[in-house]
Amino acid sequence: MQQKTAPMMQTVGLLAPSLVFLVLFTYWPMLQSVWQSLRIESFGSDEVTFGLGNFQRLWTDDSFQQAALNNLVYALGTIVPGIVIALALAVGLQEATRLNAALRAIVYFPVLIPLVAAAALFSFVFLPGIGLLDWHLAKLGMAQINWLGNPKVALWSLIGLTVWKNAGYYMLFFLAGLQAIPNDLYEATRIEGAGVIGRFRRVTLPLLGPTFAFVFVIALINAVTQIDHVVVLTKGGPSDSTNLLLFYIYQQAHENLDYGKAAAATVVTLALLLALSLTSLRSLERGVHYES
């Protein structure tokens, strides 16, 4: 009996410090959000009822649907190119030469700039007519583009900025993943007569499976939680075309003082994020392990 409790106590003891903070600052606020999302209050009355009214109002809100759709486009638009570019960079720069080390540092540089500062920088890059982007495009004879002020373009401008900012970060994970692939596998395929593309497809890609799953989860969380550039550059405009879920929540809570709707949107976003993360993490644990 005693032999059993001792390691148990040890585990609890070791976990306790971080558990306290997790409970206080993560799980407790999550529970509070759920609680708040079910509370229905109305202006001019102290009466509180409980139910799904906030969720009903959320579903019928065009702005929420727009924000959810935008966030989907934003997630796909940042994750797919982000991962492709990061992988290409990692494969290209995997040999540990001095030049590669310098290039890796250059590619990694945008990661070091806080997103809010990068957004402030890009407010000048994106200036129509005068900004860096239009200035160079004009030399190629292209017309001015209102990067942030055209509702059809604005979200893609933010996507471009995000890919620029994050590709270097994801590259790091792929570099680490590539180091873990044993060299004899490559030698074996070479003896079998596989070319460069064959080796990439048959060895590199499958063995990077866990890295893909991991980077996907990180990128997904980024796509939902990192919205500094929305705040700095567009405030969700023009006409809600760059509104993302987290900014929508912020607007409901702080601009409209509609805490019920904000909490409902938080719960929906969290549920989506949890479901997607769990699925990809499970696939990370299953199936994608290869013995060399």
Add this chain to the structure above:
Amino acid sequence: MLNWKSTVAAATLALGLAPAAWAATEIELYFPVPVEGKLASEMKSLMERFNAEHPEIVVTPVYTGNYDETAIKTRAAMKAGNPPAAVIMSANFVLEYQINNEIEPLDPLIEAEGMTPDSYIGQFWPALHRNAAFAGHVWAAPFHNSTPLLYINADHFRAAGLNPDAPPATWAELVDAAKKLTVTDGTNTTRYGFMLPGGYDYLGWIMSALAMSNGGEYFNPYYGGEVYYDTPSMQGAVQFVDDLVHVHKVMPEGVTEGKAVSTAFFAGQASMVTLSTGSLSFIRENMKDDYRVAFMPRNLRNAVPIGGASLMMPKGLSDEEKAASWTLITWLTSPEISGHWSRFTGYFAPNKAAYDLPEMKDFLTQNPDAQVAIDQLAFAQPWFATYNTVAVRKALEDEVQAVLSGNKTAAEAVKAAQATADEILAPYVAQTAFKLQD
């Protein structure tokens, strides 16, 4: 908190240790910086001066971002039970704090000084009264105020054969001048005749100026549950903006943020722009070309909304804090300080007496552009303030942005904006206009 402080104070007294400084009331002032310029450091040195002149009070100025962020931080501090003693709040947000029963009326403090609420508010320009005094009480003291102005590039005017000293006074003249000032290179426009800021917040303000110039009112200044979006005056204003972009092609399509508008003006890529008087000092310092300042052009009448901020006092203060806050508010809105801040920022001084001071008279002689802003005050109107002001404003802004981008007509836009706004206002309307009051 207070009990702890007073216990310590009592203990200090009992021990006979009371130094002169302990009695000082410590308060916080939340202040926003809404426009470009070095306003934060100037506010800090003003507060150092106040503290030196008032040994019995220690004010800590807390920079709280722009107007919207200041409102958020003020609410958060109130919820946490630690409200600042005074806040420089966007003048049109004051109504919401009153609706939600979150601020103190200033009447008792005014009366304690032997003034009546009417005589107190009478010190300020008439256009400012409605956003500060309503529902039978004075709720705020105007601190710095603005109106939209038309800024023009005088060099461009001369080059286009126009007289910079007779800037466009009507919408028709504006269109005419803008056409002459626009420069195209093939299909590409290299210089726009006119630009207005199309981002959230600024756009709503400019649209209310245009609707007012078109004979409208934008919102009901006596009741926070009504806006006039689906009206001929607003539809005409939206149509005017639409035509500037898509018919006359003198304004860029899509949204141009306020910062991009001022940058384009400095770079000579926009010949006329509408911006706040609050940007006047910034433009004076950064504009290399010769420029002029003029009234917002009219269609049916000269009219502009006010903008700017007022000092208000949250609920939940002790009597000492209230008294200290009132001393600070009175000092900040005095003719001398009001005039000083006005000269530094470009905002006009809300206190009329500021303009009787010799340093203000000198300043206006040297900077006639600042005089234009004062003259336009005769035509100024209250600033839109409703229940849920920001969301109601955004309802219109989203639709006008769609028009600017060529996705909707003016008629569709005002109809949709009205529907969204009415939906947001509905809970308030249900409790006020649709309900018999006690």
